[in-house]
Amino acid sequence: MSATPEYNPRQFWKSRDFHNSTRLYLQHWLVQKTLGYVLHPSIPQDRPLRVADLGCGNGAWIIEASHELPSSAELTGFDIAAHNFPAPEFLPANVKFSVLDVMTGECPSDLTGTFDIVHIRFFNGIVLNNEAQPLIATVTRLLKPGGWLQWEEMDPSTLATITPRPDINTTYCQNLMGLILNIGTMVGTKFDWLKSFENELDTFNNVQVKHVPLPPAYHKAWTENYLILCEEIAERMPPAKKAAPNVPITREGYLDMFEKVLEEVKNGVALNSKDLIAVLARY
Template sequence: MVAAQDLNDIDGQGYILNRNHLAACRLNLQHYLWKEAIGFLIEPSISLPDDASVADVACGDGIWLLDAYASRLLPKAQLKGFDVDLSQAPHSNWLPSNITFNEWNIFEDIHPRWEGQFDFVHVRLLVLVLSGEARKPFVERLYKLLKPGGYLQWDELDPHHMHVRKIDDSIASPAMDQLRDICYSSGRQDWTLQIPELLSEAGFADTKMTEFGDPTYLARTFNELHMLTIEEMASGVARTGKRELAVRMQTLIGDANSEAINGVVLCIPRIVVVARRPL
């Protein structure tokens, strides 16, 4: 029997990306590219008090919080990051007094002390982490974190509209096409477009979703980020035992680089969903 050559079997395997220094560099690059592409850290329609209490959930190395601090968007805000693994975050001795990091496994209930404590909760890129049964409880936990009237901003990928983009349709792109098919995996992550419905079902109000594509001048740059991410994914896939698929992914990345030089890129649009906990 031939092993499946897609990513449908990795659900339930946890976080399959790495947590080393290279992975932290990927997170940092990813953050600044997202900021450039969408044009903001906090969606402009969201109005927050100067002394807002802000949470970044699944914060990784904390780059979103650090940039929010450096940008002085909310100079008096209390900024808290949450993640199950804080090994990539800065040591507490290196942080300003209004930034703290806290351990929290998003698949478990929040500590009672955090319930109703935040004016704003930010989430980004859980597409590889949340499987079907885990999504509803996670959204309910986000709701609990917020104060009445508080805002949620969820930045996510739109894998449903993932596509290969070319400067000329006549250019052959077998490697990039295959990587797209592996990552798409028959639409396994199309659920991200249902985030507004998930939020509404959990009691959120004023839910809206905005879509962001790749500006032409950033298309190649985002492609390099995707290749870096897929390379990490290949390592994670190998750890789950799917070594044949992992080797294939690595080979395709090398071939796709030649195609990128000729004007072929992988595009994965982004969405930003904003919602509010009713007063």
């Protein structure tokens, strides 16, 4: 048996169920409340648009975007698996979904250069070893010349505990954050690329990177969104230390710590990244 459980981000996100889908709705709502928009207000909407949403999940963003755009717009959500896609019979007439692995750097020839807007959100757990270029290559293949990229991210390396009062204990929340980042390092999730969007997007024009602070009123909601994801990580933990000796904690130990984290959160502790990174660029 391998010393550490292998992390394949494509397989991991393929397997997410309705719990994760529910979290994605909460996450979408939080991003919208934090930014104040669904589609960036600088993007012109005065002509028919073709819009792609990469890693769309359950389509929370693209369905809402369809309500803001004229009915002449055509919107397509792409994801590596279809299990979270809504039934097509329930969708607006101008919205559809399709399976596509956007981390290959390729796209079908019939999609090349056909989109006016590409939207991306939260690939920080999918990009390994700071290698964001395959994803960006897919974006450039999809976009028309002069097309727009709208991208939202968070930098997990900025995770911190926030307390309403200095007397509240944060020990287990801090331990959880350290553990998650440690495991991330072991499996190859690195976040340097999130600090250099201008360099990563060097084939784009007018790259705008804005760091938007998280409103304190939504600290609790952002924390709960994060905790749902942390709870899912438990299934990746070995049930016995001897099964994977280099893994820093067993499943039982992780769940025990997680219960103590929940107690601290009940006392008002928040677990949040520093800010939301909003990127806008033109190809």
